[in-house]
Amino acid sequence: MGTHVIKMPDIGEGIAEVELSVWHVKVGDMVVEDQVLADVMTDKAMVDIPSPVHGKVIALGGQPGEVMAVGSVLISIEVEGAGNVKESAQPAPVKEAPVAAPKVDAVVESKPVAAPRPAAVCQGPMVAREADERPLASPAVRKHALDLGIQLRLVRGSGPAGRILHDDLEAYLAQGQSNASAPAPAAYAQRTDEQQIPVIGMRRKIAQRMQDATQRAAHFSYVEEIDVTAVEELRAHLNEKHGASRGKLTLLPFLVRALVVALRDFPQINARYDDEAQVITRLGAVHVGIATQADIGLMVPVVRHAEARSLWDSAQEISRLATAARNGKASRDELSGSSITLTSLGALGGIVSTPVLNLPEVAIVGVNKIVERPMVIKGQIVIRKMMNLSSSFDHRVVDGMDAAQFIQAVRGLLEQPATLFVE
Template identity: 90%
Template sequence: MGTHVIKMPDIGEGIAEVELSQWHVKVGDLVVEDQVLADVMTDKAMVDIPSPVHGKVIALGGQPGEVMAVGSVLISIEVEGAGNLKESDNPAPVAAKETPVAPKVEAVVESKPAAPRTTPVCQGPMVAREANERPLASPAVRKHALDLGIQLRLVRGSGPAGRVLHEDLEAYLAQGQSNASAPVAAAYAQRNDEEQIQVIGMRRKIAQRMQDATQRAAHFSYVEEIDVTAIEELRAHLNEKHGASRGKLTLLPFLVRALVVALRDFPQMNARYDDEAQVITRLGAVHVGVATQSDVGLMVPVVRHAEARSLWDSAAEIARLATAARNGKASRDELSGSTITLTSLGALGGIVSTPVLNLPEVAIVGVNKIVERPMVVKGQVVIRKMMNLSSSFDHRVVDGMDAALFIQAIRGLLEQPATLFVE
């Protein structure tokens, strides 16, 4: 038997050290070639480290949250034969999972598919939480729970930091049915326990990114109410006529189109601000970042050259990127380089929000939910579908009047949808 030492790989771009985010193995585990051993976090990406060998884990080189130098010992594996104790071929990073931290970075890290991971299954049909304790879950999971009639605070989460996943809802239903006699009183038992969760890895990068954005940019928000009755009627008509052959349209591709058209008159919104160099770069290409919630945190995949895409092309690209981001398969290139960001919480969008800028961009357009309201139209009270746009801007670059006029231009385009396609 011998020992194979795996060192922290050189991920590129001159990175000298990375943060060890999570171990997927422990001492004593048997591993196979290409099995994911650990996640490491650079300033720009979460990267999976695979095993190049079969063997047994005999030592781990660090703890989650620890910053490790490139070339330091990551893990030691007992293998058949002489092993590689003195030197190890650095394994190639696998399946880069980007965060919305570095819109400037355009390079793509070469990768190979990571070995499939096993999702932990909930142990027991329910878990008690304090009445005011908000369980961690993505908007999609919250909506799924609402549709299933499940109280999220009763579901044990198996994701990072106890986040509730779709699989946990299914496990809760399955185990709840097999344990139907479990006392309901358990959900109301008093609790005095505490849990400390270390902020590391992707969550730390997101926190740093949000803090940096709010400290460096002079945020201001502007909210405008929009009558989306006409655009919703058009969307329903197009889906009925072309949905089977071209795919269903959501509101997002219409919003992307409205951004593209409005930016022709407001190019200062499609820009990046380098506050260290004191340079504003306005771009002709419209690369729209679409904020997407995943089980590991907020990610911003980018619809590139939205100015050259049709409604269905935009819709297909948004769907493809969102799926890749949620599955952790989006590449570095797909998660960087945006020039303006669109964010939406869908059905959970609320009435008003104050989105945080995706630096170095200077504008982010936030979409709130659509609600039916009585409105006065030509002297008559009628029911209309209304929606707010809650958008934020960098006041160092964007004047308040320009921001208001920009959002009002989007409003005009959406309320008169034919103007979206008039050249």
């Protein structure tokens, strides 16, 4: 037997150190080639570290939340044969990683979603996994588990390397039926438990970016209501006519198009501000960040060159990027370089929000939920579909009048959607 040591890889872009975010294995685990061992966090994205070998984990080189230098020992694996370490060399001391914090989810969605099914009542034989351990499963299995209300970390996987399959979900449900009638805890019982949640990984990056944005930028918000009845009618018509061949349209592509057209007259809003160099860079290209909730936290994949995309092109790119972000597969390039951000809470959007700027951008447009309510039009009370835009701007760069006129321009385009396509 030999020892194969995996060192922290050079992820590129001159990065000298990264944060160890999550271990997916522990000492004593058997691993296979290409199995994800850990997630590490750079300034821009979460990166999977796969195993290049089959073997048994004998040592972990760090703990979640620890910042590690490129080239430092990440993990040691006992393998058949000589391995890549001389026999006289001793593996790093075994360090058991503590239970990391459960992932704290934001609620930003790129589109309205249906309410999840109630959590499954049945509880089959539980698997002893750490709270931060991410079980092996395909995106389809993860979606199936979410629909069934099942926590994947409780399910025993029968696939290679313990991968959870669709059959395992069904087996979990079937095996747990006998526990469905178990008595529930008393509704008014006192609780004295506490939980310490370390702020690490993506959650720490989000916290740092939000704190940095609120400390450095001079935020101000502007809220306006928009009658989206006409654009929703157009969307429904286009989906009925072209949905089968071109794909369904959500409201987001229309919003992206409205931003593109409105920014032609407000170039100071499609900009980035380097407050250290005291330089404002106005961009001709419109790179729209789409705030998206992923398992590891809020991410902002970027629809590049939105000014050159049709509705369906934008819709397909938004869908592709959102899927990549939620599956943890978005690249660093796909998560950087935006010039303005669009954030939507979907059906949970409320009536007003105060989004935080995505520095170094100077504007973020927040979409609230669509509601039907009575409106007075030409002296008549009619039912219209109404939606608020809650947007924030950096007052160091954007004057209040410019912000208001920009949002009014977006409003006009959406209320008269034909104007979105008039050149």
